[in-house]
Structures are given as C-alpha cells and as structure tokens.
Amino acid sequence: MRKLDNNEDGNFNKKISNSPANKRINLRENPYVARIRDETESMRAYINYETAKEQVRRIDDAKDLCDEIKKMSEDLNSNFYSNLEISNSFGDIHLEDIPDGLRGSVKYIADNTGWSYLSVLLFVLLSIAAATRGRYIAKINDEWLEAITLYVIVCAESGNMKSNLLKLVMRPHESFENRKQAQHAEKLSKSNNVDIVIAREIALKQSQKNHGKDLVICKEALKTLANNVRHDRNMINDYCPVEEASALPRVFTEDTSFPKLYATMQDNGGGSTFASAEGNTFLHLVLASRSPLDIFTKAHGYEKFITETKRDGTKILQQPFLNIGIVVNPDIARQLYSNDRLGLHGLSPRFAVCFGGKQDEIVEDNSSKSDYNSYSEKIENLLEDNFTQEPSRKLIEIQFSPEAKEQLLIILKETEKEQNRTPKGQTHYRAYLRKIRGLVARIATILHIWGHAKPDNHFVSKNDVLIAKKIVYSISLHAEYAFSANGLSAYYDAQKILDWIKRHRHSFFTSTQVAKGIEKMKNDNIFPALDALEKLNIIRQLITPSKPRLCVVHKNFITSA
Structure with a gap:
C-alpha cells in the first residue's frame, strides 16, 4: 500500500471536515441552534407546568363538586314523595259547595270509588246534560244561546278503577237503554x-x-x-200487519268511524252520548290527520251539520248534539292537549278538564244510597221524557234572571283580565278562558233543570250561576295545567326521566346525560320535567347559566326503585 505524502494527507483531512455529516455534527455547536433548543425546553417546561396546574384545578373542582353534591343531597327534604303520580296537587271542591239536590249522590259515588268530589260532580253534571238529549237551550239574551251539552275529561293514572266511577254515574243511562232495546225487540217479535x-x-x-x-x-x-x-x-x-224494523234505540255511542257515528246520531234524535273509561276510541277518532272535527264542534252547540261522501252519501243533522265524558291516563290527555290541530279547531278548549284519580280509601257507607237511588230514578225519568228517535225536535228555551245575567257579565270581565295576564304564546289556554262564561251558563242551566220539574217555567237564578262559577273556577287551575308546557307535558316527560333513573340507578346525573340517554328529549322538554321532579322532592338541581344542569337524586328513591 502506498503511503500518503504530507500534501495528500492534508487534502484528505480537509475533505472530511467539509463533508455533510461533519457539518451536521458541527450544527450542535451553532449558537443559533443552541438558543432554539433552550427555548423549546422552556416551552416544554411551561406546558408541563400548565398541565400540572390544570390537573390540580380539576382535583379541586372535583372536590368542590363532591362537596356540592353532598350538600345538595343533604338539603333534600326527608319527607319523600313515594307516590310518583306527578300531577299538581289541586284542591278538591268542598262537599258543602255541592248543590243540595246532588250532594248526597256525589258523596255516595265518591265514597264507593275513592274519587274526588270534583271529578264525580263533573260526571254527574255530564249525566244530567246527557239525559236532556238536546231538548233544552239556555237563552241569556237574543244573541247569546248556549246548548245544554258538556265535554268532560278526567285524567288519572292506570289502576284508579276508572270504570267503576263511570259505571256508577252512567248506570241509569245503561238501564234505560237496556229497557228500550228490550221493548224494541219484543215489539218486533210480536208484530212480526x-x-x-x-x-x-x-x-x-x-x-x-x-x-x-x-x-x-x-x-x-x-x-x-x-x-x-x-x-x-x-x-x-x-x-197481516208487519212493522218495519226501526233502528235499535241507542243512548251511547262508541263508534270507531265517523260514518257509524253519524248514523247512530241520525237514528237517535240527532245525537248521542260518548262515555268511556279508556278514551282510546275517542283518541282514534280525533287524532287522525284528516278526521272531520266539525261534528264535535257543531254538536257542542246544536249547529247544523252536513257531510257528503261518495261511499255514504249525504248526511244532514239539523240540530246535532253530543255529550262526551272520558276518563283517560295522562299520556292520552297529553296527546289531546298538545295537539295544535285540536286546539286551533277549538275542540280541546271546549273540554272541562279535571286531574282526579283515586284519592281516598273506599268507604262502604250506604248512608247516602237513598240519594243515589233518587238520582238514578230522576235520570231515567229525564231520559223517558226527552229520548226520541225522530229526526227533528223542538228546543225548549230556558231564560236567565236579570241578576243571573249580571253575574255572567262579572265573569266576562274577570276572564278578560285573566286573558290579559296570560302570555300570548298560550293560545289554546286563552281560547279556554274565552269559553268560561259559556261553560258557567251551561252548568247553571243544568243545575236549574235538575231543580225544577218544569224548568222552562222559571228563570235560572243568580244562585245557580254562583254555584256554577265556583265549579268552573275550581277546574280552571286544572285547565291551565293541561295547556301549560310546565304542566301536563312536563308530567309525561318527568315519568320518562324517572324510568331512566330507575333503570340505570343514577344517584346523580346531568341534563346532558338525560338528552343522550332518552330518545327525542331536548332541553325544552327536559328542563320543565326536571323542575317537576324537584317540586316532588325527588331531585335537587344545580342550575348554572349556559351549562348542563346537575341533578342529585333522593337516596330514598334509589333504594325504593
């Protein structure tokens, strides 16, 4: 191997020092690079510091959150509402406020069903109106007439023996209908x-x-x-006389289609009574997207009704009448009252609504049974006098005394003030308020008919109006609850949240978790429902603007769920 001379060795070292690898190594000694490295290390140190600081803050927040949850839990009242019926506690009407002629029968039915006096009274008034069969009309003045019909809806949870209430109130109607149908069958049998x-x-x-x-x-x-x-x-x-088969006499209707409903009304003097302990049939009729709601609004006021279809032809009802009484669970009531179409059409504002349910134990006290028997006999007598299958009937006018008219004027002024206080967004409740004086006039006339053998020979009195006013004002709180977003709808959504809490056994949760855990639940539904649960002492809420609500569940609810 040839040995390099001094010149060649120097050139070789020079080449090595100028190579890229050697230059990279020398970058480490570059002052600029060293400064960048120092800044990067400082940045990392700062990031680590902030991260540690955030972790400390989170630990502190978690501790504060635990303290807050503990405090909220301790603040929950020990008087826990074990009854999960989330409806407002409406006061019942006093027994002394019920008219003398109805007090005993209302007490008997209430004692034997456990239902509130107000719920029973509304159905008894419906029963009287139905027994008049559209024969009477209240005449306040030449321009103001009120048909004697009532639409009543009582809302209660399942398991409240709804059918028992309806059965006792409407028993005389069923007895009359059975007797009429038996007579009809016997007559046909003899003649034919x-x-x-x-x-x-x-x-x-x-x-x-x-x-x-x-x-x-x-x-x-x-x-x-x-x-x-x-x-x-x-x-x-x-x-050889043979009587042609006439239509079967019917007091009630539970028809599931409008053509059948029209036919039943046409064959029985122009009207009928819809009384049901479930309300599903009525719901099916009115909630269909194309259901002709006119029959309900027109029959409420004896207004002429005409319908024409290719299949069924033309049906004309000159003075139709309907009386509707249904006992429904909260979900069905919510569907009725949250439906804009029913509200805009004026159907839901026409109902006298009451949130009832079995509130007391059944009392097997027959001290008022004689009053109930008198009620049943009187209802059957009214039906005997007024029931007809003729297509037309002459209306009997019942007039009001000057003092009674004056009271109705006072009611008008009071409801106008209430309308002004009611937010404009509550359109359907405002429509209900406008109908209050008409409802008072109807109930006053029903009380008048019950108290007189010949009601058209006497004026409706001031006392009748005052009693009717007390009844209607008692149910107005129920109506406000039914129409309010913080009322019936909140009740329904709160039940969903309760089921969700029980299913997952949450001791605390946020409104965001509710929205994610329950399908189709938004803050507009969640917040009123949480407020309802807090009123019932089931939860406590920590409400911070622009943040999810934090909720703590009562420990007794978790253990009892």
Whole structure:
C-alpha cells in the first residue's frame, strides 16, 4: 500500500471536515441552534407546568363538586314523595259547595270509588246534560244561546278503577237503554209473528200471479197490473200487519268511524252520548290527520251539520248534539292537549278538564244510597221524557234572571283580565278562558233543570250561576295545567326521566346525560320535567347559566326503585 505524502494527507483531512455529516455534527455547536433548543425546553417546561396546574384545578373542582353534591343531597327534604303520580296537587271542591239536590249522590259515588268530589260532580253534571238529549237551550239574551251539552275529561293514572266511577254515574243511562232495546225487540217479535210473515209473503206472491195471468205487455196493461197489486198489498197489510224494523234505540255511542257515528246520531234524535273509561276510541277518532272535527264542534252547540261522501252519501243533522265524558291516563290527555290541530279547531278548549284519580280509601257507607237511588230514578225519568228517535225536535228555551245575567257579565270581565295576564304564546289556554262564561251558563242551566220539574217555567237564578262559577273556577287551575308546557307535558316527560333513573340507578346525573340517554328529549322538554321532579322532592338541581344542569337524586328513591 502506498503511503500518503504530507500534501495528500492534508487534502484528505480537509475533505472530511467539509463533508455533510461533519457539518451536521458541527450544527450542535451553532449558537443559533443552541438558543432554539433552550427555548423549546422552556416551552416544554411551561406546558408541563400548565398541565400540572390544570390537573390540580380539576382535583379541586372535583372536590368542590363532591362537596356540592353532598350538600345538595343533604338539603333534600326527608319527607319523600313515594307516590310518583306527578300531577299538581289541586284542591278538591268542598262537599258543602255541592248543590243540595246532588250532594248526597256525589258523596255516595265518591265514597264507593275513592274519587274526588270534583271529578264525580263533573260526571254527574255530564249525566244530567246527557239525559236532556238536546231538548233544552239556555237563552241569556237574543244573541247569546248556549246548548245544554258538556265535554268532560278526567285524567288519572292506570289502576284508579276508572270504570267503576263511570259505571256508577252512567248506570241509569245503561238501564234505560237496556229497557228500550228490550221493548224494541219484543215489539218486533210480536208484530212480526212467523206465521203472519209467511202468510203475507204467500198472499203477495199469489196476488202478482193472479193479476199477471194472461198479461199483455203494453202501457195500459202494466198500469192496471200495478194498481191491482197495490190494492191487494194494502188489503194484505190490513189483515197481516208487519212493522218495519226501526233502528235499535241507542243512548251511547262508541263508534270507531265517523260514518257509524253519524248514523247512530241520525237514528237517535240527532245525537248521542260518548262515555268511556279508556278514551282510546275517542283518541282514534280525533287524532287522525284528516278526521272531520266539525261534528264535535257543531254538536257542542246544536249547529247544523252536513257531510257528503261518495261511499255514504249525504248526511244532514239539523240540530246535532253530543255529550262526551272520558276518563283517560295522562299520556292520552297529553296527546289531546298538545295537539295544535285540536286546539286551533277549538275542540280541546271546549273540554272541562279535571286531574282526579283515586284519592281516598273506599268507604262502604250506604248512608247516602237513598240519594243515589233518587238520582238514578230522576235520570231515567229525564231520559223517558226527552229520548226520541225522530229526526227533528223542538228546543225548549230556558231564560236567565236579570241578576243571573249580571253575574255572567262579572265573569266576562274577570276572564278578560285573566286573558290579559296570560302570555300570548298560550293560545289554546286563552281560547279556554274565552269559553268560561259559556261553560258557567251551561252548568247553571243544568243545575236549574235538575231543580225544577218544569224548568222552562222559571228563570235560572243568580244562585245557580254562583254555584256554577265556583265549579268552573275550581277546574280552571286544572285547565291551565293541561295547556301549560310546565304542566301536563312536563308530567309525561318527568315519568320518562324517572324510568331512566330507575333503570340505570343514577344517584346523580346531568341534563346532558338525560338528552343522550332518552330518545327525542331536548332541553325544552327536559328542563320543565326536571323542575317537576324537584317540586316532588325527588331531585335537587344545580342550575348554572349556559351549562348542563346537575341533578342529585333522593337516596330514598334509589333504594325504593
């Protein structure tokens, strides 16, 4: 191997020092690079410091949160509401405020069902209105007339023996209907004796055969044949009378279609009574997207109703009437009151609503049974006087005394003030308020009819109006709750949240968790529902603006769930 001389060795070292690798190594000694490295290290140190600081803050916040949760839990009242029916506690009407003629029967029904006096009273008033069968009309003045019909809805949870309430109130109606239908069947059976029917058919055929013998087909011969057959038919009808089958008398309707409802009303004097302990049939009728709601609004006021379809032809009801009484669970009531179409059409504001339910134990005290028997007998007598299957009926006017009219004017002024205080967004509740004086006039007239054998011979009194006013004002709180977003709708959503809490056994949660855990729940639904739960002492809320609500659940609810 050749040995490098001094010049060649120097050149080789120079090349190495100028190589890229050697330059990279030398960058570490570059002052600029060193400064950048120092700044990077400082930045990392700062980031680590801030991270540690944030962790400390989170620990402190968690401690504060635990302290807050503990405090909220301790603040929960020990008087826990174990009853999870989330409806406002509305006061019941006093027994002394119920008219003398109805007090005993209302007490008997309330004692034997456990229901509130107000719920029972509303259904008894409905029963009286239904027994008048659209024969009476209240005449306050020439321009103001009120039909004697009522739409009543009572809302209660399942398990409250809703059918028992309805059965006791409407029993005389059922008894009358059964008796009428039995008479109808017996009449048809007697008039349409099998032997008579057979003889009639043979005679009619023989008549046609005799007169048709040697018939010459021409205009005059056919005319003579028709006259002879008609003459024989008249003779046969005289000797063998057969009554044509009339429509079955019906007091009630639970028809599931509008054509059937129209037919039932048309065959029974122009109206009917819809009484149900479930309300599903009524819900099916009114909530269909194209359901013709006019029949309900027009029958509420005896207004002429005409409907025409290709399949069923034309139906005309000159003075239709309907009385509706349904006992429903909160979900069905919520669907009725949250439906804008029913509100805008004026149907839901026409209902007298009451949140009832079985509030007391059943009392087997028959001290008021004689009053109930008198009530039943009187209802059947009213039905006997007023029930007809004729298509038209003459209305009987009942007038008001000057003092009674003055009270109605006072009510008008009071409800106008209430309308002004009510937010404009509560459109349907404002519509209900506008109908209050009409409802008072109707109930006053019903009380008047109950108290007089010949109600059209007397004026509706000031006292009748004052009693009716007390009843209607008692249910107005219920109506406000039904229409309010913080009322019935909040109740329904709160039940969903309760089920969710029980299912996951949450001891505390946030409103965001509720929104994620329950389908179709938004803050507009969640917040009123949480407020309802807090009123019932089931939760406590920590409300911070622009942040999710923190909720702590009562420990007794968790253990009892």
